[in-house]
Amino acid sequence: MTNPILVELTRGALVESVHRGAVAIADSRGQLLASVGDVDSPFYPRSSLKPIQALPLLESGAADAFQLGPEEIALACASHSGEPMHTERVSAWLTRIGCAEPDLACGAHPPRYEPVWEAMIRRGEEPTRVHNNCSGKHTGFLSVTRHWKIASEGYERHDHPVQQAVAKALGELAEATGALPWGIDGCTAPNFALPLSAFARALAKLAKPDSLTETRAKTARRIVSAMMAHPELVAGTGRADTLIMRACKGRAAVKIGAEGVFAAMLPDAGLGIAIKIDDGAARASEIAVAAVMEKLGLPTAAFVRKPVLNTRGATVGEQRPAAALVAWDPLQRA
Helix, strand or coil, X not given: CCCCEEEEEEECCEEEEEEEEEEEEEEXXXXXXXXXXXXXXXXXXXXXXXXXXXXXXXXXXXXXXXXCCHHHHHHHCCCCCCCHHHHHHHHHHHHHCCCCHHHCCCCCCCCCCHHHHHXXXXXXXXXXXXXXXXXXXXXXXHHHHHHHCCCCCCCCCCCCHHHHHHHHHHHHHHCCCCCCCEEECCCCCEEECEEHHHHHHHHHHHHCHHHXXXXXXXXXXXXXXXXXXXXXXXXXXXXXXXXXXXXXXXXXXXXXXXXXXXXXXXXXXCEEEEEEECCCCHHHHHHHHHHHHHHCCCCCHHHCCEEEECCCCCEEEEEEECHHHHHCCCCCCC
């Protein structure tokens, strides 16, 4: 099916660009409550999968064995900007588990926060694997290998016990049958594909884990609480995840993913929201998730429309929800 236009960008009086996509909203009982577009075709959640990829870190007992707190748990769910508040904590965490930067399977890339990267250039410093936005997630994987006393080399491979534990947890939460398709993410770890509706179901169960086993429910609450308590560690300065969670003040945990993916968990409402923009534009997924959350009563109105600026800072257009998303009422149950 052709997905509807969810977000548009104007310049002057004309719509200059459009972004098609799909939205799924599910509750913690596993029911799809509302949807727009194709929510049945498999897609890769990319980094929005990280809260689920963090489950083995807690369920294995590794988090408690290494005395990890909410900050480290938030970093395990993060696509951080490589700022000192991120890299210093990841480095200390690596030391705590007896590992070092070369043990991370993710590659090095520059910090996403430009002032930090510019300062490193002036000092003649090269980025390391700790600057990788996924270094917290990978340190979490390494922590599990250390706790289980198994080989840490190759922990990023699909057939490694840590990755199999992730796949099992995701399948259980999403109520998926059979093996999930998978591909390799940008950080070298596997990413598992599933329908948008199934991913929303998994997110809802993390948001309100009353139906889960006692161990998993406790784990889910710790993960969601850590993200909401430390939004700056989940993303970084000026990033959409951080700003939206700060605005919601403990009412939502959100996580962006590459290629136009955005996930949200609403504990009070017991809802999970999954969004995929067809062309992979993050600018559109950020608008879409804010618009959907506003419709569900969250204080995200400030992020629903964004100005388009020219090089002198003058407003020449805007990014905004398109008619299909404006007219959609997610409270009108599917």
